[in-house]
Amino acid sequence: MSHEFLPAVKKHLRTAVGFYCSAPHCGKQTNVFNRDRLLEQYDGDAAHIYGANPGSARHADLPSGWERDGAENGIWLCATCHRQVDQNAGLFPGDLLERWKKWAEEAHELGYRRMNRNTHASADIREDLERAKQFVSGIWPAVEGFRNCYSSVASESRWDTYRSISPLATRIIRTLGGGGNWGWNNSHQHWTFVEDFQLWQTELVRLASILSSYPAFKISNRDSEVDWRHVRIPHETKPFSSTLVFHDETAAAIYLFIQQVYRFDDFLNEYRGTSHHSFSMLQKDRY
Structure with a gap:
């Protein structure tokens, strides 16, 4: 039996959050x-x-008393976030999505989303923008290391698909995720007070903390090899673009982390302040 929300439920879910994506770090306006x-x-x-x-x-985790297609089991997301949360349940557990939904609904009730949220009183947007870019720059060597792993594996190949994660990439992810002395709070050198940036940073820290618990990122694990076998799926709406689907859970999680880093980087490069934010209609194929 196929389950789908009724039109009335869909309307309720999108209007309850003001048509914004419920993922706090994303907050994309979804109606045009x-x-x-x-x-x-x-x-x-x-x-x-x-x-x-x-x-x-997350199918098996439905709370007792909830209807599978009831409004309580629904969350309004942009197409990108919807695809991501469904492709990797380990990175996006149900209780996290419940918190996103509650946050988004309360934020909408207060008239508080990306287009009109106030920045911290002490924030200097230009300084925070630079700190956020430095934050991304610190992750970049890990991203490049991961890309070197899977880009050397031919799409749909079943042979010679294992590559080792570099010690540098492991160190960056473990430090970012709390395995080292990252100290992710307002005393950190890259902490930002502009919430548009801070929410994205916090999301990347959250993802890194999960990745750092995977066996491939354990310092004591001498075998850090990951199976990078994948297939390339063309985007339906983006010519000359594609996404990769990985066979191995660790590879899939790393790839999603890379996608989020690129999304944040694009966000920073296009940022025009809290009163006006433009989203590029064309994205280069970075994946």
């Missing part, structure tokens, strides 16, 4: 008015917190 067609269009989805069908993400 098409002037030519005089229609409102949505770049968002009503996603199941606990998967719709057997085998789907």
